[in-house]
Amino acid sequence: MHLTQFSDYAMRTVLYLASRGDGDRLASVEEISRAYRISRHHLVRVAQTLTELGIVTAQRGRGGGLKLAKAPSEVNVGWLVRRTEPNFHIVECFRPETNTCPIASACGLKGALIRAREAFLAVLDEYTLEQFLTTRSEMVALFDAALKAEPPTPTEPEAESKPEAD
Amino acid sequence: MHLTQFSDYAMRTVLYLASRGDGDRLASVEEISRAYRISRHHLVRVAQTLTELGIVTAQRGRGGGLKLAKAPSEVNVGWLVRRTEPNFHIVECFRPETNTCPIASACGLKGALIRAREAFLAVLDEYTLEQFLTTRSEMVALFDAALKAEPPTPTEPEAESKPEAD
DNA sequence: CAATAATATGCATTCGGAATGCAGTTTAAA
C-alpha cells in the first residue's frame, strides 16, 4: 500500500515553493530537482501536471521557473493527492471492466474498503500547505545545504572536442 | 493506491470459508481457486500464510483442505490486512534506509500521511467476517454457479500413454 | 504397505506499471 512517486514529488514540489516565503520568486525545475536530489526529467512531468491543475504558475523562457499560483492555505493535500494518483482501485473489484470476482454484487468487503479509502483521504483533506510551514526555516536551511552539496550546474561540462563535421 | 492481490486473495479466501456455514467442512485450495476463477498456484501461497497466521487450519493428505480456525466474529479485516500487505510505506521517506529526501527530519507531510494510513486501517479494524455474512445465501449461490460453470476437474485429463520406462 | 490426493516449498519466469532517459519543440528574456 503506497502512493506513486509521482504524487510524492507533486507534494514535495508545492512544499518547496511554499517554503520560500517570497511568493514572487521563481524556482526552476532544475533547482527543485537538485534540492531534493531527484531526476530533473521526472520532475518536469510533475511540474506540467501542477500547472494544468492551476496550482502553480510556470514562467517559460530565460529566467523562468515555477511559483505557487495560490496561497499555501489554499492548497489542500487531499485535493492534490486525489488528482495526482493514477487511480484508487484498492482491490480488483474496484475496476468493474476487469473484475472477475463472481460474488462482487453480494460482497460487503468492497463497502468496507471504500470507507477505509475515504477515511484515508479525509485525513489529508484536513491539511493545507500552510500547516507545514511551522518548520519553514529548518526546511529552507536543509534545502540550501542540499543545493550547496550538489554540483551547481552539472548540465553540460563538455565544451570541447565537438564533432562539428558529420 | 491499492492493496496487493495477495491481500485481496487472503480476504477472499477467509470469506469463502466463512460463507459455508458448516465450520467443519473442508474446502480445498483447488475448490476455492475454481470458485473465484483465480490461479490455484497463487492461492496456495495465500493459504500457507493464512495457516501460519493461525486463522485457517490446513488438513493435509487425501480429502484434506482448509477451514477457518476461528469463528467469523474473531477474524478482523484490519488485522488481516496488516499481516498480508508486504509494507505500508506510503512515500519514500517511510523507509529510512532508502530515503533521500533532505528535509525528512523537518517535514510535516509524513505525520499527515501516517495519520491517513492509520485512519484507513482503523476503518478496517471495525469489521470482522461476521459482518459480511448477511448476504451469505447470495454469495453461496454465486459460488455454486461459478463452480458449476468451471470444468469440475481439469487437473489431469491425460490418463494414457504414460512413460513408464525411463 | 502401496497408491493417491492434498498441502508445503523453492525457484525461475513473466508481466505491467512506474520510473527514467533521450531528443526535440516552443517560448520568452537578454
Next chain:
DNA sequence: TTTAAACTGCATTCCGAATGCATATTATTG
C-alpha cells in the same frame, strides 16, 4: 539572434508483484 527555460512525445529500463513449474511432504484410503 542567442540562450535558458518550460513543454512534449517516445523509447527504454527497472522492480515488485504475479505466475507457473517441479518437487517434497503428509495423511488418508483400500
